[in-house]
Amino acid sequence: MSDQHSHQSFETRAIHAGNTADPLTGAVVPPIYQVSTYKQDGVGGLRGGYEYSRSANPTRTALEENLAALEGGRRGLAFASGLAAEDCLLRTLLAPGDHVVIPNDAYGGTFRLFAKVVQRWGVDFSVANTSDVEAVRAAVNDRTKLIWVETPSNPLLGITDIEAIAGVARQAGVKLVVDNTFASPYLQQPLALGADVVVHSLTKYMGGHSDVVGGALVTADEALGEELAYHQNAMGAVAGPFDSWIVLRGIKTLAVRMDRHSENAEKIVEMLTQHPKVTQVLYPGLPEHPGHEIAAKQMRSFGGMISFRVEGGEEAAVEVCNRARLFTLGESLGGVESLIEHPGRMTHASVAGSALEVPADLVRLSVGIENVDDLLADLRQALG
Numbered sequence: 001m002s003d004q005h006s007h008q009s010f011e012t013r014a015i016h017a018g019n020t021a022d023p024l025t026g027a028v029v030p031p032i033y034q035v036s037t038y039k040q041d042g043v044g045g046l047r048g049g050y051e052y053s054r055s056a057n058p059t060r061t062a063l064e065e066n067l068a069a070l071e072g073g074r075r076g077l078a079f080a081s082g083l084a085a086e087d088c089l090l091r092t093l094l095a096p097g098d099h100v101v102i103p104n105d106a107y108g109g110t111f112r113l114f115a116k117v118v119q120r121w122g123v124d125f126s127v128a129n130t131s132d133v134e135a136v137r138a139a140v141n142d143r144t145k146l147i148w149v150e151t152p153s154n155p156l157l158g159i160t161d162i163e164a165i166a167g168v169a170r171q172a173g174v175k176l177v178v179d180n181t182f183a184s185p186y187l188q189q190p191l192a193l194g195a196d197v198v199v200h201s202l203t204k205y206m207g208g209h210s211d212v213v214g215g216a217l218v219t220a221d222e223a224l225g226e227e228l229a230y231h232q233n234a235m236g237a238v239a240g241p242f243d244s245w246i247v248l249r250g251i252k253t254l255a256v257r258m259d260r261h262s263e264n265a266e267k268i269v270e271m272l273t274q275h276p277k278v279t280q281v282l283y284p285g286l287p288e289h290p291g292h293e294i295a296a297k298q299m300r301s302f303g304g305m306i307s308f309r310v311e312g313g314e315e316a317a318v319e320v321c322n323r324a325r326l327f328t329l330g331e332s333l334g335g336v337e338s339l340i341e342h343p344g345r346m347t348h349a350s351v352a353g354s355a356l357e358v359p360a361d362l363v364r365l366s367v368g369i370e371n372v373d374d375l376l377a378d379l380r381q382a383l384g
């Protein structure tokens, strides 16, 4: 984060960091520099440092500066998707023979990346319950290079104590990576709690409108940021100018959206916990959630994601998803519109049969920012 923004509050940084007025016209919003290459004033004479848009593009730079400022990091990097960001990170930090510790609850695509792609290149992993600090410590061995944490986790809403795991990582001399997609930097700041790298699917709360796919890495450290920037260019899965612009636009309302997502979710949780067809509600805001106290310590509020289990098993859960009307049946999350899905058959189908398999009677909600009474009415009718 540049010194210019370090004293500003989150909401102000969300709107202003990286968003300097266009030097040519004064446009208050950074233009979409839809361009691949830049005219040089004589060989090597670059205007403003830009030479080719895979290496750097002014609209992407605006987003990357904004991301660093929001996470309180030194360097932000924007990618074509969350998984492209993860791939770049893993292939920068790891080499054949290395080992990583991954959570027993995580986005299915992240697990697939480890199990089906990275492992083939000679990197092995141990699956640990990252909510249990001692289980993580026990999973680290002398080949471990990084610990991966997702909190709150997808789809079981597990909570990991970032500060405690950062202590384990520091002691072992390994890096701590936190996927901050579910919380967003408005609700949770992993770098301030000791993480080395934050990962985002910008597709979710950061973009916030279900209209773009993107990913990001933010580093606490300049040197690691440089190394990742080198690999970002060398590997090439960068965010395009339009995608960067639309995420930057979404981020301006992140704080107000997240407040409403959390408020609506809390009211829906209240209804679900009293509903006779619901056997369990998974939400870190519930006092009985095993991670409640840690979530209350490290998050501003508990966010817009809820999972719950229904009486009657898999078919009943699928039926609830099929009956919803205002909640759109679909994958993804974090948009202004509410979504419902069945993780076992949809987002987490790729972890079936693994240590990350999810319960068959689970339904996941991404609570949007519509009027909560309309959302409650739809869920009541979907539950039957």
Ligand SMILES: Cc1ncc(COP(=O)(O)O)c(C=O)c1O
Residues within 6 Å of the ligand: 081, 082, 083, 084, 107, 109, 110, 150, 154, 179, 181, 182, 200, 201, 202, 203, 213, 214, 215, 332
């Ligand atoms: C927590 C989490 N991390 C990473 C990803 C991957 O991001 P993307 O779909 O943008 O590649 C997702 C996608 O659902 C996610 O939910």
